[in-house]
Each structure stands twice: as structure tokens, then as C-alpha cells.
Amino acid sequence: MRTTLRSKIPKILAAATATVVALPAFAQDSPYDLEKAGWYVRTGAYIQMGMKLSVSRTGPVSTPTQGVYDNGYVQPDISQGAQGMTWNWGYTDAAQVANGQLQYSRVDNLATVGSLNGFKDPSLFGPEVLLGFDFYQFEMLRKDTHFGFEVGFRQGRYSGSDQATVGSDVIQQRDAYDLGGITPPLPPYSGSFAVPGPLISLNPQPQLPIASRATSSLATSFAADFYTARFGAWITYPLTPKWDLEASFGFTSIYAQGNATFIQNTTYTNPAIPSTVQSVQTSSGDWLPGGYLQVRGEYRVLPWLGIYAGLEVAYNGAFRLNGLGYEAKFDFGANYGGSAGLQFSF
Numbered sequence: 531m532r533t534t535l536r537s538k539i540p541k542i543l544a545a546a547t548a549t550v551v552a553l554p555a556f557a558q559d560s561p562y563d564l565e566k567a568g569w570y571v572r573t574g575a576y577i578q579m580g581m582k583l584s585v586s587r588t589g590p591v592s593t594p595t596q597g598v599y600d601n602g603y604v605q606p607d608i609s610q611g612a613q614g615m616t617w618n619w620g621y622t623d624a625a626q627v628a629n630g631q632l633q634y635s636r637v638d639n640l641a642t643v644g645s646l647n648g649f650k651d652p653s654l655f656g657p658e659v660l661l662g663f664d665f666y667q668f669e670m671l672r673k674d675t676h677f678g679f680e681v682g683f684r685q686g687r688y689s690g691s692d693q694a695t696v697g698s699d700v701i702q703q704r705d706a707y708d709l710g711g712i713t714p715p716l717p718p719y720s721g722s723f724a725v726p727g728p729l730i731s732l733n734p735q736p737q738l739p740i741a742s743r744a745t746s747s748l749a750t751s752f753a754a755d756f757y758t759a760r761f762g763a764w765i766t767y768p769l770t771p772k773w774d775l776e777a778s779f780g781f782t783s784i785y786a787q788g789n790a791t792f793i794q795n796t797t798y799t800n801p802a803i804p805s806t807v808q809s810v811q812t813s814s815g816d817w818l819p820g821g822y823l824q825v826r827g828e829y830r831v832l833p834w835l836g837i838y839a840g841l842e843v844a845y846n847g848a849f850r851l852n853g854l855g856y857e858a859k860f861d862f863g864a865n866y867g868g869s870a871g872l873q874f875s876f
Contacts, residue, residue, distance in 0.1 A: 568663075568664045568875055568876065569661070569662065569663055569664070569875070569876055570661075570662045570664075570873055570874060570875045570876070571659065571660070571661055571662075571873070571874045572658075572659070572660040572662070572682075572838060572871060572872070572873045572874075573657075573658070573659045573660075573871050573872060573874075574657075574658055574838070574869055574870050574871015574872060575655070575656065575657055575658065575869065575870065575871060576654075576655070576656065576657075576658045576684055576686075576867060576868070576869035577653060577654070577655045577867050577868055577869070578653060578654040578655075578686065578844075578865055578866075578867040579651075579653045579865060579866060579867050580863070580864065580865035580866045580867075581652045581653070581654075581860065581861060581862050581863065581865050582652065582859075582860075582861045582863065583649040583652040583688075583690065583752060583858070583859070583860050583861070584645060584646065584647050584649070584858075584859055584861075585645060585646035585647075585692070585748070585750045585792075585856050585857065585858045585859075586644070586645045586646075586856065586857055586859070587644060587645070587855060587856055587857075588852060588855055588856060588857045589855065591642070594636065594638050594703075597734070598636070599634040599635055599636040599705070600635060600636050600637060601621060601622045601623060601626060601634060601635060602619070602620045602621035602622055602626070602632070602634055603618075603619060603620055604616065604618075604619040604632075604634070604707050604730070604732065604734070605618045605619065605723070606618060606732060607721075607722075607723055607724070608723055608724050611732045614731060614732050614733055615710070615729040615730065615731060615732060616721075616729065616730065616731075616732040617721050617722075617725075617726055617727040617728060617729050617730075618721050618722060618723050619632075619707070619721050619730055620718070620719050620720035620721055621634070621714070621717055621718070621719060622717050622718045623717055624716070624717055626717075627709075627714060630708065630709050630711070631706040631707060631708055631709060631735070632706065632707045632709060632714065632730065633704065633705075633706050633737075634704070634705050634706070634707070634734075635702050635703065635704045635705075636702070636703050637700050637701070637702050637703075637744070637803065638700060638701050638702075638703055639698060639699065639700045639701060640698055640700050640744055640746060640796070641696045641697070641698035641744075641746060642696065642746045642748070642794070642796075643694045643695070643696055643746065643747065643748035643794075646692040646693070646694055646748065646750055647692075648692045648694075649690040649691070649692045649752070650690045652688050652690065652860060653688075653867075654686030654687070654688060654756060654867075655686060656684060656685045656686035656687070657684070657685060658682060658683065658684040658869055658871070659682065659683055660680050660681065660682030660683075660760070661680065661681055661682070662678055662679065662680040662764060663678050663679050663680070664676050664677075664678045665677060665678040665679060666678070670767065671767075673767065673768050674768065675765065675766065675767050675768075676765070676766040677763070677764070677765050677766075678763070678764055679761070679762070679763055679764070680760070680761070680762055680763070680764050680778060680780075681759075681760065681761050682758075682759070682760040682761075683757070683758065683759055683760070684756075684757070684758035684760075685755070685756070685757055685758070686755075686756045686758075687753075687754070687755050687756070688752075688753070688754055688756070688860070689751075689752065689753035689754075690751075690752055690753075691749065691750065691751040691752065692749075692750055693747060693748060693749035693750070694747065694748055695745060695746065695747040695748075696745075696746055696747075697743065697744065697745050697746075698743075698744050698746070699741070699742075699743055699744070700741070700742055700743075700744045700798070700803075701739050701740070701741055702739060702740040702741075702742070702802075702803050703739055704736070704737035704738070704739060704740070705734035705735060705736055705737060706734070706735045706737060707730050707731050707732075707733070707734060707735070708730065708731040708733075708735070709730050709731075710729065710730055710731060712728050712729070712730065714728065714730075715728065740800055740802050740803060741800065742798040742799050742800030742802075742803050743798070743799040743800075744796060744797070744798050744799075744803075745796070745797050745798075746794065746795070746796045747794070747795045747796075748792070748793070748794050748856070749792075749793045749795075750790060750791065750792050750793075750856070750858055751790065751791045752788065752789075752790045752851070752858050752860070753788055753789060753790075754786050754787060754788025754789070754849060754860060755786070755787050755788065756784050756785070756786050757784065757785045757786075757787075758782060758783070758784045758785075759782070759783050759784075759785075760780060760781070760782045760822065761780055761781050761782075762778050762779050762780015762781060762782075762822065763778070763779060763780055764776060764777065764778040764779075765777050766828075771830075772829055772830050773827065773828070773829055773830075774827070774828045774830070774836075775825075775827060776825070776826050776827070776828055776838070776840070777823070777824065777825050777826075778822070778823070778824045778826075779821070779822065779823045779824070780821065780822065781819070781820075781821055781822075782819075782820050782821060782822045782844060782846065783817055783818065783819045783820070784817070784818040784820070784846050784862070785815065785816075785817055785818075786815060786816055786817075786818060786849040786860070787813075787814075787815040788813065788814070788815075788849065788851060788860075789811060789812065789813035789814075789851070790811070790812055790813075790851040790853060790858045791809065791810070791811045791853075792808075792809070792810050792811075792812075792853040792854040792856055792858075793807070793808070793809045794806075794807070794808045794809075794854055795807050795808075808854055810853035810854050811853070812851050812852060812853045813851070814850075814851055816849055816850075818846040818847040818848070818849060818862060819846070819847065820844060820845045820846035820847065820862070821844065821845055822842055822843070822844040822845075823842060823843055823844070824840050824841070824842035824869075825840060825841055825842070826838050826839060826840025826841070826869075827839060827840070828873060833875070834874060834875050834876060835872065835873070835874060835875075836872070836873040836875070837870075837871075837872060837873070838869075838870065838871060838872070838873050839868070839869070839870040840868060840869055840870070841866070841867075841868050842866065842867055842868065842869070843864065843865070843866050844862075844864075844865055844866070844867075845862070845863065845864050845865070846862035846863075846865070847861075847862065848860060848861040848862065848863070849861075849862075
């Protein structure tokens with residue numbers, strides 16, 4: 531074994547020497563020159579515009595259904611109303627129990643706000659930082675042109691609110707159902723179609739309806755943080771010894787984390803109908819993938835320091851938050867913007 535290893539040592543040394551001698555020639559032939567390769571850091575601020583924020587209903591307006599009320603329901607059970615009784619019923623307030631009956635009511639013809647489109651301009655403004663790597667150098671139109679890759683990060687925040695009000699003439703329908711001598715479970719109570727429970731009458735006893743003028747308002751507040759990550763390629767063409775024309779393009783992904791509060795308030799001119807207020811706050815996070823294209827100019831103050839400014843277009847999806855049957859949608863879609871700052875090369 532020692533003899534074999536000793537006999538191979540001259541061959542190993544010769545191969546190593548040949549490799550060292552060949553490295554300079556390889557570096558000259560390679561399009562990626564280690565001695566000329568460089569890095570840069572761009573840091574500055576950006577503005578992103580062209581997005582839209584709106585609130586709209588998530589489904590059609592519900593129509594009145596026999597036996598379904600604003601404060602409960604009385605529906606046939608699995609026996610399909612045998613002997614005029616049912617266990618498929620529910621109610622929400624102890625005040626509905628009176629004189630051996632359950633009192634129900636429903637406001638018909640109530641108009642509610644359909645959409646909100648008056649949010650302040652949903653633009654984003656914040657810091658950005660990018661790291662770039664000079665990967666390849668070539669000649670174009672007799673000038674040294676550089677090509678490379680970049681990764682970047684941005685952060686922006688938006689908050690805004692909007693509200694609207696509509697009026698309508700309404701009728702409050704009122705029905706009573708006989709309890710048949712039972713003591714109902716404490717509210718809120720909900721019976722089911724198939725599971726047996728306390729029986730009450732399935733036949734409503736209509737009460738005198740109440741007419742009124744109604745005013746319904748919807749107020750929505752929205753706030754979200756947007757964190758943007760980018761990965762793409764760039765190309766730089768020197769216009770003069772001091773000025774460069776640059777372009778970047780690639781993949782962008784925005785992580786949105788936000789919350790929205792929906793408040794629906796309904797009042798009536800007739801005091802016999804009580805006012806109602808519904809409020810829901812929801813929060814969520816989501817990724818919005820897309821792409822970007824940027825064109826910018828750079829002025830070199832020093833060999834290692836430059837000032838850049840650019841314009842861009844981008845495309846991303848929409849961030850959605852839901853509540854009270856409404857959807858708040860922050861839609862990036864095809865957006866545009868600009869950025870400016872300092873570039874450090876090393």
C-alpha cells in the first residue's frame with residue numbers, strides 16, 4: 531500500500547500544478563469573471579398606486595320566508611307538522627315569552643347598503659431595500675453591459691374607513707305561537723329538524739303589523755400591513771460615465787395581514803320597533819403572488835455610491851376580509867409606482 535501511494539504522489543503533484551496553471555486561462559474564457567463581479571445594495575423609499583378598496587355584499591339580499599323571523603324561527607320538523615305541532619323552533623330573547631305564547635317579528639322591505647366605494651386613495655408608501663449580484667458582463671452597442679439578479683423587501687401600511695346610509699319604508703310582521711302549556715328552554719334556544727325536543731304549535735296567530743320609516747347605515751374600517759418580497763433579474767447599460775439606464779423584472783409576492791370592522795346600524799321612526807346594531811371584527815393574512823417590471827436611472831456620485839430613481843408596473847391579487855355578509859377587498863390588480871434612494875456598490 532505504501533509503495534503504491536508513493537508511486538502516485540508525482541502524478542498528483544503534476545495534476546495539481548496543471549490545474550493551477552490553467553485557472554487564469556479558465557477565468558478569461560468564463561463569462562462570469564470573479565475579479566469583476568460585484569454586489570450592490572439599494573436602499574430608499576417607494577410609493578405604490580393604482581389599487582382599489584371596496585366593500586360589497588357576498589350574496590343576494592335574503593327574501594322573507596314563512597316561519598323565519600328576525601328573532602327566531604318556527605318550521606316543520608321531521609313529522610312534517612303532524613297534529614299541528616313542531617320541535618323545530620328557536621328564539622333569542624326571554625321577552626318573547628308572554629301569555630303562554632312565543633312572540634316573533636320580522637321587518638320586511640328593509641333596504642340596506644349595497645356597497646362602499648369612498649375609501650381614501652389606497653396607496654402604499656414605505657421603505658425598501660434590495661441586494662443585487664453582478665452575474666454576467668457583455669458588450670452591447672460597444673459598451674460594457676451588466677446582467678445580474680436581485681432580491682428585495684418592502685413594507686407598507688394602509689388604513690381607511692367609509693360609511694353610507696339608505697332609507698326605506700318597512701312593515702314589521704308579527705306572529706304568535708301557542709306554547710301548549712310548556713315552559714320553553716332559556717334563550718337563546720335552537721331546536722332541530724330531526725332531533726326531538728319540546729313541542730309548540732306550528733300554526734301562527736297573526737298580530738297587527740307595524741309600519742315605519744327605517745334608516746340603515748353601514749360603516750367599515752380597514753387596516754392592513756403589506757410585506758413585499760421580490761426576486762428578479764436586472765440589466766444595466768451605461769449611457770455616460772456617470773449615468774446608467776437600468777431595468778429589473780421578476781417575481782413578487784406580497785404577504786398581507788389586516789383586519790376590518792363592519793358595523794350595521796338600523797333605526798326606525800316608529801318607537802314600537804327597536805333599533806338594532808350589529809358589529810363584527812375580522813382579521814386574516816394571505817399571500818398575493820405576482821410579477822413586476824421596473825425601469826430606473828442611476829447617477830454615480832462616487833464609484834461606490836449612486837443615486838437612483840425609477841418607475842414600475844406590477845400585478846398582484848386581492849386581499850379579502852368578510853363580515854356581516856359583506857366583503858372588504860383590497861385589490862392590487864395592475865398597479866404602478868416609483869422608488870428612489872441610494873445605491874452602494876462593493
